[in-house]
Amino acid sequence: MNKTNVLAVALLLASAVCATHAADKRYPVAYVKKIEITEPSIRSAWERKDFLDCDDVVLTEDDVLYALRHMRRVSEKSYYSEDTERTGCLGGARVFFKNGKAITIGIEPSGRINTFELNAKLEPAGRPETYYECEPCASRKMALLKDALNRADERRLKRLEAEGQIPPGQAEPRLKALRESREPNPSKN
Incomplete structure (x- = not known):
């Protein structure tokens, strides 16, 4: 294999790796106008205090921006799979974009993310909920939560x-x- 072919294969692999963690183009970070943290820390029925106390998990604007940059869409089946890691902790925010779009986003420290679009009254817009995973988010947040x-x-x-x-x-x-x-x-x- 000559150098040109090796370079072409390397570029193809690099673009494939980048695409697996590409953000959802519907919610570009460059167009974020405002972020409101609505629920800095919520515990669910899944909370396992032996693993992580939800009082130690607080969602920040930086977490939301990071998630918007790195989340990738997954199916509802994959999101709710029994194999999916859950901490039982969640944070919620509203994100407003310069184009008038608004979403509610829920982010778990494990990188599980769900969103739904909002109408002008900040109520669900009738579109189905969208599900995401964010491996880089999980690595980042869990490192912050090491203590x-x-x-x-x-x-x-x-x-x-x-x-x-x-x-x-x-x-x-x-x-x-x-x-x-x-x-x-x-x-x-």
Whole structure:
């Protein structure tokens, strides 16, 4: 294979990778006029405090902009799949665009996102809800929530130790191992 073919294949692969995390063109970040955080932190029936306390998860304008840049559309079936990771935490916002369009967006720390368009009265416009995933959002938010995850692990392990489900004195070493597993390993990079 000559250099031209190798370059062409490399460019094709690079464009395919970029397309998998391309934002929805209906909601361009460049046209965002205003963001209103309507629900900075909501807990649902899916909340698992042993994993993450929703009080530690707060949606920001930066989170919304980041999501708009990186979310990719998925089917409703994929969004509600049993295999989909859920934290039980959610934040909500209204996004207003310069062209007059407005949406409500719900963002989970796991990168699950749902949107629906709003009419002039800020009510659902009658169009179906749209579902997204955002892997970069999940990585970013979970990195920001590392302390919250550590606190949840500590609560869970101490409870398990107190209940006798793990041997006495094992909560601290296990907690240390979990914290170390969340730290980037420079030798692997």
